[in-house]
Amino acid sequence: MRWSGQQLGVEQAGALPGLARLNNLVRSVQTPEFAGVTFHEVLAKSALNRVPGQSAMPFGWTINPYRGCTHACAYCVHPDTMITLADGRERAMRDIQVGEEVLGTRVDGRYRRYTPAKVLAKWSTRKPAYRIRLADGTTIVASGDHRFLTERGWKHVAGAMSGAEQRPYLTTSNRLIGFGRSGVQASISVMSDDYARGYLAGMIRGDGLIFRGEYRRARGGINRVNQFRLALADVEALHRTQGYLRRFGVDLSTFEFAPAMPTRRQMVGIRTARRSHVETVESLIEWPEAPSAGWDAGFLGGVFDAEGSCSRGVLRISNSDEAILASIERGLARFGIACTRDPARSNGVANVRVLGGLPARSAFFNIAQPAITRKLSLVGAAVKTVADLRVVSIEPIDGGPEELIDITTTTGDFIAEGVISHNCFARPTHEYLDLDAGADFDRQIIVKVNVAEVLRPELARPSWHHEPVALGTNTDPYQRAEGRYSLMPGIIEALAESGTPFSVLTKGTLLRRDLPLLQEAARLVPVDLAMSIAVYDDELQQSVEPGTPSTKARLATVTAAREAGFDCTVFLMPILPYLTDTRAHLDHALREVKRAGGTSVIAAALHLRGSVKPWFMEWLEREHPELVPRYRAMYPGQAAYAPKDYRRWLGERIHPLLRAHGLARGREDPVTGGVRSAALQPSGDLHRDALAAGPASLGGPATLF
Secondary structure: OOHHHHEOOOOOOOOOOOHHHEOOEEEEEOOHHHOOOEEEEEOOOOOOEEOOOOOOOOOOEEEOOEEOOOOOOOOOEOOOOEEEEOOOOEEEHHHOOOOOEEEEEEEEOOEEEEEEEEEEEEEEEEEOEEEEEEOOOOEEEEEOOOEEEEOOEEEEOOOEOOOOOEOOEOOOOOEEOEOOOOOOOOOOOOOOHHHHHHHHHHHHHHHOEEEEEEEEOOOOOEEEEEEEEEEEOOHHHHHHHHHHHHHOOOOOEEEEEEOOEOOEOOEEEEEEOOHHHHHHHHHHOOOOOOOOHHHHHHHHHHHHHHHEEEEOOEEEEEEOOHHHHHHHHHHHHHOOOOEEEOOOOOOOOEEEEEOOHHHHHHHHHHHHOOOOHHHOOOOOOEOOOOOOOEEEEEEEOOOOOEEEEEEEEOOOEEEEOOEEEEOOOOOOOOHHHOOOOOHHHHHEEEEEOOHHHHHHHHHHOOOOOOOOEEEOOOOOOOOOOHHHHOOHHHHHHHHHHHOOOEEEEEOOHHHHHHHHHHHHHHOOOOEEEEEEOOOOOHHHHHHHOOOOOOHHHHHHHHHHHHHOOOOEEEEEEEEOOOOOOOHHHHHHHHHHHHHHOOOEEEEEEOOOOOOHHHHHHHHHHHHOHHHHHHHHHHOOOOOOOOOHHHHHHHHHHHHHHHHHOOOOOOOEOOOOOOEOOOOOOOOOHHHHHHOOOOOOOOOOOOEEO
8 A cells, every 4th residue: 555545634743744644543652562663553544555557566466564664673772872983082872963973894805994984863762771791891781682793793682592582692602892991981071170280281291392591681681581382283282282271371372383394284383471371381280299080181191192193003102201201101000001111212212102902092092082183093993802802791671671872874883882883774665654764664663453454345346356465575564563463364364255365475483373374264265475585694694684583483484384284485585696696505595495395486686776775885885895896887876686697697507406406486587597587576675674784675676587
């Protein structure tokens, strides 16, 4: 049913934008069972949906009891979770804004590297939460659906070994990937006087000039000179220093110290020649007898901005003054950051070098909070886990659902509490109803609660010719929400009693609940069942289809359907070029289908339509960047279908395997050498559900070979 047929011109205050125009909204409900999801129960005007005549679909009618899908996971963390920004600084998740750049990752050859990631969307929800504790002391609060990168791939916080919740999940045998937040203490405010005094001491002792002297004039008399000057190429540190000095009553003038040159940046300076101001500067940078934590943090920040560097992941601060070097060492020791002093060079300059890799570097930046952004950036650094990020415990938090926040980024991940965290990709499926293409697809589920009631009179019309009806061609009829609403039994009974043949395509294991009812229906009308199982590599399947039942669980459903007396076709689609089109993968997939009892296989190459393509390409760039040029060549511009030559090649590869495993169906296509279109064929929107946190969709008509 197209929702445009329900827009009767009646605006309903308080409803979602698209739903406000419907006068058939019964209620919007939430339930703890589906925390963060709102079900908008509507009274449908019709149930049967005619497929447009120009469509390539081999069926004429569909029924879609749901819009939106609860297959998709909601990945979310606590609002206080510290998120690493692209410039190396940190900010609480609650303060992250759409359009900002955070730190994500990308695969670069053999390595995963840190890279900027733009925040595309942000939303909040309430869900049961878990507290994850790591061996280094890092603590994270996240939903059970949230996923973190481990040494064994992406894993959910919570899951099960079998059943509907079967999926890879964290255990105390896992180690997360990243740098953690060990040693990062409560943030010391850069606005405090103690921090300001410490910063001025580190900056001015490290890079400033104070001169107080006198000289005799040629004509007699004494001229007394007082001067303070600081010149830097990085204006961030200069502005911070100037702001602190003004707070303490020191007025400064700004001047160009050195112009920009082809090999050198411009240097800007601040200065004063007033005796009282110079004396104030001298008093501000005196060594305190008992420095506070704020002073030490400020000193480390100031001296790092003045004399520090972070090259190739090594953080060091250089100076020749023993008092400065000793103060650096004492401050680092205070905050538990290990360091060593390298031997002094011939000019007397020595380096204090921070030990401990990226975890110690991150801790230093969060404590010292230096001003110069270019020295903080982690962009380009290889992801190496030095910290002890073993999972120590995973505990559900009592007290009901917690407020949690999720974001969508261009890389599909971000750094939360120093570990690599997956996020949710938006899917462009709700735009037909003016609903958000990201969170709303998962959280705003349209439920046609009366679908069976309106279906019966439609099937009883004299004009109804009992044409085959396909279910599962848009959104999955056996998604998790079906366990709550049980709409399918009424649909099955209405179709069977009217003498209407039908087919069901799903990737939901809930199909097993209705097998007895389907057996009864099959005594009256032809019933075709099909299970969508595209990927047979566990790691890749979780990357591409994170919100769906595992391949193992779906194969078990195929077996259950066969034991109930049904033939069960398996849709091996989409086949992903260079990922799942190898002979070994296809042979393994067909062997598993045959072992499960599958009676035939329909295969199709990847199809990328419309707004789906950018989302898929972002997933590909993140997970398999080496394949991006090949995919762009295969799917140039607006092209949605794989090239005919590729489809011919793929057909020639898979058809002998289909015959060898006894899974061939249909006649060989003389053009592509593959399999012709069969009775069951998804529109491809079903695959959108599979990519809840990866590419948005593999939608559109399946491209058969």
